[in-house]
Amino acid sequence: MYAEASNDKLILSSGKGADIYYPMNKLPLFEFSNYVVKNGKKRKGYKSLKKKHKSVSKYLTVIKYKEPNTGNILIICNRKKGKSWAASPLYLIFYPSFPHPVLYSHVKAIERFxxxxCGIKLRVSAVHIAVDIIDEGNRDLFRQVVRSIKPGTKRKPCKLCKRYKGTRYFGHFRSSNQLIVYDKSRQLRRKKGIVVPVGRVRVECRLKPPQLFDLPSTVNELANFDWSMLMPRYFSFHIPTSKFMLKMNMAGESWRRPIWRLRDLAWELFGITPSNFYRDCLMEHTQFTKHVAEALANFRWA
Structure with a gap:
């Protein structure tokens, strides 16, 4: 077992102001692919993009670019719709293409451009930091991770977020932070036709720096930021103590459940309060903690 950390998505935007126009044919590294929206008319790929980023509906022009060596994608939105006067004049989304994460050199070149x-300074609007836990051949890895993860201050999976098989969302998409846990092997196979050995589960922190006080707001600040702080602030890994396992067995209940469900059962069956449950009924999942902590400590984007 081991873990890998990466920058899985990055969104940059300009400050409020008038519409911004840029020389499309001079864009470095990335090549024009197609219009997603042109003069307000929606084209191929709009529905799937809007599903991921509702902000694209605020613009009259949305263009998709591709970096030919990696296949990484850049979406550039400009020309705000009249009713979307408060939107950023320029909105850029950097997508990875497995196995290539969002690259600092690509983003820096676009920022300089x-x-x-245009004389425009860009700021970080959102960044997705992912950690892949990899245990090849372990078909039960997703279930093991879901059972052991404590999603920071989030109580349980978000009911308002659509639930997909092999995926759990913690926190609403409008929140300043979300935690997503999903079966990366399954996602790559089903959505992209990429086959990797089973036993790859992704734990992804989706963060909005403008709404959080201690995260980088510029590309330069992101370059060498230490992401070790993600654990345990936004997630951690635990398993029930042997004493609590025995208690559950004696009550005729399985202890092989997610932590948020065990917490509720501890209260319903034994009157154990949440604070006492986290203190007395759980212990650290040393294997997951060790590998994820090492991956985050060693990861630097630049």
């Missing part, structure tokens, strides 16, 4: 060509 807009500064040099």
């Amino acid at each position: 807009f500064l040099d060509e």
